[in-house]
Amino acid sequence: MDAFYASVEQLDNPALRGKPVVVGGSAEGRGVVAAASYEARKFGVRSAMPMSRALRQCPDAVRVSPRFDRYGEVSRQVMAIFRALTPLVEPLSLDEAFLDVTGWVRDGAAPERIARELKDEVKSTTGLTLSVGAGSNKSIAKIASDLRKPDGLVVVPVGTEAAFLAPMPVRALWGIGPKTEAVLARAGIRTIADLAKRSEADARRLLGSSGEFLHAMANGIDDREVIIEHERKSVGAERTFARDLADGPELRRALADIATEVARRLTSSSVRAHTISIKLRYTNFHTITRQSSVKTAIDDAAVIVGVATHLFENVVAPGDEFRLLGIQCSRLAEAGEQTALWDQGSDSVAIVDTSRGDDMGPGDSATW
DNA sequence: TCTGGGGTCCTAGGACCC
DNA sequence: TCTGGGGTCCTAGGACCC
Numbered sequence: 001m002d003a004f005y006a007s008v009e010q011l012d013n014p015a016l017r018g019k020p021v022v023v024g025g026s027a028e029g030r031g032v033v034a035a036a037s038y039e040a041r042k043f044g045v046r047s048a049m050p051m052s053r054a055l056r057q058c059p060d061a062v063r064v065s066p067r068f069d070r071y072g073e074v075s076r077q078v079m080a081i082f083r084a085l086t087p088l089v090e091p092l093s094l095d096e097a098f099l100d101v102t103g104w105v106r107d108g109a110a111p112e113r114i115a116r117e118l119k120d121e122v123k124s125t126t127g128l129t130l131s132v133g134a135g136s137n138k139s140i141a142k143i144a145s146d147l148r149k150p151d152g153l154v155v156v157p158v159g160t161e162a163a164f165l166a167p168m169p170v171r172a173l174w175g176i177g178p179k180t181e182a183v184l185a186r187a188g189i190r191t192i193a194d195l196a197k198r199s200e201a202d203a204r205r206l207l208g209s210s211g212e213f214l215h216a217m218a219n220g221i222d223d224r225e226v227i228i229e230h231e232r233k234s235v236g237a238e239r240t241f242a243r244d245l246a247d248g249p250e251l252r253r254a255l256a257d258i259a260t261e262v263a264r265r266l267t268s269s270s271v272r273a274h275t276i277s278i279k280l281r282y283t284n285f286h287t288i289t290r291q292s293s294v295k296t297a298i299d300d301a302a303v304i305v306g307v308a309t310h311l312f313e314n315v316v317a318p319g320d321e322f323r324l325l326g327i328q329c330s331r332l333a334e335a336g337e338q339t340a341l342w343d344q345g346s347d348s349v350a351i352v353d354t355s356r357g358d359d360m361g362p363g364d365s366a367t368w
Numbered sequence: 369t370c371t372g373g374g375g376t377c378c379t380a381g382g383a384c385c386c
Numbered sequence: 387t388c389t390g391g392g393g394t395c396c397t398a399g400g401a402c403c404c
Contacts, residue, residue, distance in 0.1 A: 025372065032372045034404095047404080050371055068374095093374090093404045175377095177402050209378070233376070240372060275396085285371075289398060326373085376403080383396080 001078065001130045002150035004095035005035035008074050009064045011127050020045070020061040027052035027063075029242045030323075034066050038150060071095075074126060081121050085114070090226045098138055100226035111155045119153065136161060137222035143172055161220025166193035173217055175210060183207070192218045235269065237261040238326025244283045246321045255312065256305050258327050263301035266329060270336070272297035273329030276307040280315065281324035289328075290315055297333040304329070 001007065005023040010016045020040035025031020031051040043058035055061060075094040082089045088100035101114050111134040122130055131152035133144025140161050144154040156164045165172075170192055171181045187206055189195050195203065196218040203218075204211035216222065237258050245251045266272060276298075277291030290311040298304060308327050 030371075034372075048372080050369065053369055053371090056369085066373095096404070175402065179401060230376095234374095236374075238373060277397090287399085291397060293396070324372090328375095374404085376401105378401085379399085381397090383394100385393085385395105386391100 001095035001128060003035055003037050003041075004128075005066060005071055006037035006040070006064075007128050008071055009067075010037060012070070016062060016064075020058050021064060022051070022054050022058070022061045023064050023066050024051050024054075025065070027055055030240055036061075068094075074128070077126055078122055078128075078130075081118070081125060085118060088226045088228065090228060090230075098141065098226045112153065115153050115155070119151075135164075137220075138224050138226070139174060139217045139222040140164065140220065142174060143168070146172075162196065165218065165220055166191065166196070168192045170195055170218075173214060175214060180207065232269065232271070232332065234328055234330040235262060235265045235271070235273070235332070236326060236328030237265070238279060238324060240281075240324045241322070244321040244323045245325075246319070247316050251322065251325065252309075254325055255308055255327075256301075258325060259304040259308055260301045262327050262329055263299055263304055266299040266332075267335075270334060271332040272299040272335050274331035274333065275329065276304055276311070277328045277330070278308050278311045279324065279326035279328065280312070280322055283321045283323055285323070287324075288315065291328075291330075293331065297331075299335060 006021045009021055009023060010019075016037075018039065019037070020043065021037040022033055022040050022045060023036070024034040027050070033045060033047055033049045033051060033054050035047060036045040036054070040054070040058050040061050043061070045054045045058050045061065051063065055063065071094050075091075078095075079089060079091055079097060082097055082099055086099055086101055086103065090098040090100075092098065099118075101109075101111070104114055105111060115132040115134055119130060119132060122128060129151040131145050131149045133141045133147065133152075133154050133156070135141040135144055135156040136158045140156050143165070144156050145152070147154045168191060169181075170176050170184050170189060171178075173192065173195075176184070183206055184190070184195065187202075189198065189206075195215065198215070200212060200215050203215035207214055239254060239258055241254070245254070274295075274297045275291055275293045277289050279287065279289045281287045292307055292311055294307065298307075304327065
């Protein structure tokens with residue numbers, strides 16, 4: 001979907017149409033841009049840019065706070081249109097999905113026509129535009145879809161994959177970010193062709209375990225399937241404060257609020273977690289995480305608060321101030337699968353903390 | 369200029385077991 | 387005098403994506 005969040009806001013509020021719209025948190029709240037309409041992008045406004053900077057660059061922009069529930073609604077509409085075409089739909093986010101239309105192509109449908117009909121259907125149903133990339137594998141389709149935004153349609157004919165990729169910067173490959181780009185640049189690798197020409201062994205040496213895969217991708221080879229269902233691995237929530245917070249009632253309240261939110265999300269997904277981790281970002285942006293595993297999977301806010309508080313108190317030092325606090329839950333288990341411990345009459349949760357030796361060594365435990 | 373929030377995956381080191 | 391090897395699980399940090 002093109003500039004998805006911003007486009008939904010313009011759809012729902014005609015007064016915003018034709019205007020630069022920026023969706024994201026407020027500048028005072030240290031927000032960043034989640035999405036910018038194309039009118040705003042003309043001013044250089046981009047996703048992930050601090051809102052303060054976005055509004056400086058584009059003073060006429062209208063800032064809108066995100067409404068994720070609404071984006072989810074529209075997303076479900078769009079995904080339903082996709083699924084009417086093929087059940088083989090892999091959503092990547094609210095506004096992006098892979099569709100395996102091999103069956104249609106095998107039956108003689110031209111990729112252009114499939115894409116055109118899809119775009120027309122989404123446009124007439126939701127009023128929104130999207131960009132389609134079509135190719136013989138996921139990497140090609142993904143890169144092609146980014147090429148002619150907005151309202152784009154790019155088809156990469158079978159057999160032309162490597163030539164299509166060759167002149168692009170390595171950064172265009174999925175999984176190559178700024179750090180990896182720099183590593184490759186130091187080795188003289190700047191374009192995808194540069195990477196494709198090197199040996200697989202070189203790629204592995206420079207890129208570690210993902211080297212083999214990236215090398216293949218650079219050569220246009222990618223045999224990943226379209227996966228309909230992904231099992232969720234973690235559930236979390238975090239909050240950046242409008243101003244840095246030292247330990248105190250406000251911070252403790254935030255901890256409880258975040259735990260409550262995480263518990264709500266766990267419950268609504270019918271999962272419980274064996275591992276609870278907290279994330280702390282200091283004033284200087286240095287970020288640490290501390291985690292602790294519990295024997296019996298939990299989804300109760302009060303218990304999560306207990307674990308998180310314990311972890312927090314183990315690291316906080318006098319004078320520390322934080323700009324962000326987060327809680328993540330992982331090692332998820334389905335809520336239905338309750339094992340032994342509860343059944344055997346235990347009514348408490350044991351916390352085994354191996355993160356520090358100070359006051360609790362392995363084998364020690366605390367209960368709530 | 370001052371840096372969100374939701375995630376996934378990988379690496380490295382240490383504990384622990386046989 | 388010199389201190390295994392393989393495997394698994396856990397924790398912390400970091401790169402990356404949308």
